[in-house]
Amino acid sequence: MTKVLIDYSQIYLQENIPLSEEEVNMIATHKRDFFKDFSGVVIAVIMITTLIAAFFFEK
Numbered sequence: 001m002t003k004v005l006i007d008y009s010q011i012y013l014q015e016n017i018p019l020s021e022e023e024v025n026m027i028a029t030h031k032r033d034f035f036k037d038f039s040g041v042v043i044a045v046i047m048i049t050t051l052i053a054a055f056f057f058e059k
Helices: 021-058
Strands: none
Touching: none
8 A cells, every 4th residue: 555645734723713602503503403303304204114114014
């Protein structure tokens, strides 16, 4: 295998800048929206899986 050489002059470090209140609120809103939709999707998948299993066990 060939060894990959890293050009360290091309790496730029960034400071750990804290998020603003607006950014924190936006992340919290997106997180709530995701989990609101996620529970409905999980319930739908469970129902579909149950129906498919019942169909195959019936035969």
